[in-house]
Amino acid sequence: MTQRHLDRLLRPSAVAVFGASDKPERVGTTVWRNLKAGGFAGPLAPVNPRLNTLDGERCYPRVSALPFTPDLAVLCTPPATVAGLVAELGAAGTRAAIVITAGLTPAQKQSALDAARPHGLRLLGPNCIGLLSPHLGLNASFTQANARPGSLALVSQSGALLTALLDWANGQGIGFSHLVSLGEHLDVDFGDLLDHLALDPHTRAILLYIESISSPRKFMSAARAAARVKPVIVVKAGRAAAGQRAAASHTGALAGEDIVIDAAIRRAGMLRVDTLKELFIAAQTLARFRDPTSPALTVMTNGGGAGVLVADAASSLGVPLAEPGPVLMQRLKAVLPANWSRGNPIDIIGDAPPQRYVDTLQALFDAPEAGAILFAQAPTAIASSTAIAQACAPLIAAHPGRVLSCWLGGETAAPARQAFEQAGIAGYDTPEEAVRAFSLMQTYRRNQVALRETPAASTIAAPDRAAARRLVDAALADGREWLNEVEAKALLSAYGIAVVPGAQVPATPDAAAQAASGMRGALVLKILSPDLLHKSDVGGVRLGLVGPEAVRQAAQQMLDSLAHSHPQARLQGFSVQALVQRPLAQELIVGAHVDPIFGPVLLFGHGGVAVEVLADRAVALPPLNRALARDLIDRTRVRRLLAGFRGRPPADLDAIADVLIAVARMLADLPELAELDINPLWADAQGALALDGRIRLSPAKPAGVAHFAIRPYPDEWESRLAWQGQPLLLRPIRPEDEAAHQAFLDAVTPDDLRLRFFQAPHRLSHDELARLTQIDYEREMAFIAVDAAQQTLGVARLVRDPDNTEAEFAVLVRSDLQGRGLGRLLMQRLLDYAAARGTQRIVGDVLRENHGMLGLVKALGFEVRADAHDPAHVVRVTRTVRPTLSPLD
Structure with missing residues (x-):
């Protein structure tokens, strides 16, 4: 239900x-x-x-x-x-x-x-x-x-x-x-x-x-x-x-x-x-204040102290104060006394009469750069707060959603506060509370932008799923939860993540020396044991070893030390690898684990041996695309180091994002993946490189698509076929398709667009295109037909009701390709999908004049009848769907 x-x-x-x-x-x-x-x-x-x-x-x-x-x-x-x-x-x-x-x-x-x-x-x-x-x-x-x-x-x-x-x-x-x-x-x-x-x-x-x-x-x-x-x-x-x-x-x-x-x-x-207090603040702000497009705030006050409080609160919350432009400065100079603050916060001086408030507000409303306005007033014996409120309220009401107010004081300010409330103006008890309300609305706006952001396509290659499957199956067959470092790196490599290659050898000093004899330069020796997950903590890592004899001695010392400190540890062998020198690289951590509520999650942050002490991290739900991965990176403090400093060039953020996308794919493809650490992941201008990896498996299969809180892209519904003598890819739409979808709509005639959307066509905004391409695969589907040149030729869309009882369809084919069977191909794919998902009924509204669509649905077995709400112009088409086994399940 x-x-x-x-x-x-x-x-x-x-x-x-x-x-x-x-x-x-x-x-x-x-x-x-x-x-x-x-x-x-x-x-x-x-x-x-x-x-x-x-x-x-x-x-x-x-x-x-x-x-x-x-x-x-x-x-x-x-x-x-x-x-x-x-x-x-x-x-x-x-x-x-x-x-x-x-x-x-x-x-x-x-x-x-x-x-x-x-x-x-x-x-x-x-x-x-x-x-x-x-x-x-x-x-x-x-x-x-x-x-x-x-x-x-x-x-x-x-x-x-x-x-x-x-x-x-x-x-x-x-x-x-x-x-x-x-x-x-x-x-x-x-x-x-x-x-x-x-x-x-x-x-x-x-x-x-x-x-x-x-x-x-x-x-x-x-x-x-x-x-x-x-x-x-x-x-x-x-x-x-x-x-x-x-x-x-x-x-x-x-x-x-x-x-x-x-x-x-x-x-x-x-x-x-x-907090509950912030919910109250947010409730009032939503009721009486519309989030401005500008992230900046202009403070207007009759007291310098109140302005200082606002500036401090804005600084602590990361709220920028607007910079008045030259035109606004000239207008303010014309209406304010010579000793005004000449900047933001705008102190109009404590003796300000009502008209000075009105003139200042009007100047701010006329200045786009002023953004939102915080009106903070402290009662004085010179000017009545009530008179000021009565003079300003009509002007503010004429510019809804621009002003937050704070009437400082208690009994004296009560009538003024009430006058603003009756005018529907957002009011707060303190300047700090008002700034916090503005900050909350800005956070909300950023979340909304992220929700609709169009990602760039990832360049990461398709994973070698077969190789990954063999690694996982072999470990589980051995009764092991943890992959050793060499196996973990092989799994990462199968998903396109660059790793430092190394040889796995038996746990003998001679075997380690033999492996080192074939390598040049400084080397790294690591112990491999399922009981020693953090190898550096127990002396299980040695860096900068040169030559086989140095490796032999280090291996023997490592074994002697572990025999004393961890005699019960099971040793699988040594890993011998080249010492990579990238002195400008930043140490990062990329990880994954399974949350008891939301299922698989990804983690990104500052890496290295002090990772838990620094605790600089952010998490995200898979699946990820480039935009979501970059947002995850941006939510950490280490992001500022990645931007470059003191001559250090910026790191390749797209390369880091692609590592995160690859790990998200692993979580979808490998249900047995329970925990993963890539620490450190080095990142610099050359790209991203995994130096170490720890991966835990579980036969209980806690990961996989079935446990994702957000259904990922269903690539099992991709298919290639020949159509009209040319290769065609039928696949679900992706957020990255926004530009191609706009080009597709541009190639459709206005009359065909009217038949599809039931209204005069217009060029869609980014938000409208995002709604068409950033779909929720849990409750809707859009299949597109793509040619060899990656052009979109047609789209078929299905939106299911939350009960999965009924789904509404729509189909649109590029105008120059209509009448060649592409619409039928797309429509059949919708029917197959609806049957696989257990949808009971497909319905649609079709204009009576859309003879091509009516002919298609009749040929596919739809029942056609007049629409009860508009029988003269619209017909309702319906078809019952027989369920089949779903490839999604």
């Missing part, structure tokens, strides 16, 4: 409360009275076999006695009664229920779910406060107050937090479209509600309070879809390190749970805030 029948939950036409009571201490009493007092226009019914009437309404004893079928039932009855009530309600036609009841046993929860499933009845809860939809006057909860109508939706796992936020919002005059308490989210969860709220016309932004995520792929798919159309802000509880597992590798030790959740939120284009 996903979006199905959520409209009955959030927009019911009739509601019944089971367990409604007249006893003051009962939850059912509060829920019933809240519902009755909320102003809901539809039929309401209390259900309690003990009562004949309740608050002047007839009370009913059971489901079958109700005079109507409720869309929504609210259950406040004992745990043992819940499953039976759900079964009765489902049979009667009810399709949504809120289970307020707490204390259900695991068996009782499963019974309730089993009773709901045959009817598609959705369950919210159990152990929840309920929900409010203020636009409907619906308060199906036991909150202490009702909510104002507004445009923010709040979904919370904590009922206490929901009530606290509601109380605060009422005090601030902020309203909501919906407030939903998930409770134990037995059925309805974050993914379901994100899908629904993304399309809800009353909701402009979505706030989430998360304690746990039970379905990561579903959550990420819904979150990425919602964040493309509306702001989504998250508070995730549990930043503490308690509960993080001990790990054998550096990557496992560094990549703790919380940093992974950060990466997931960022990848989805959402914004994470740290």
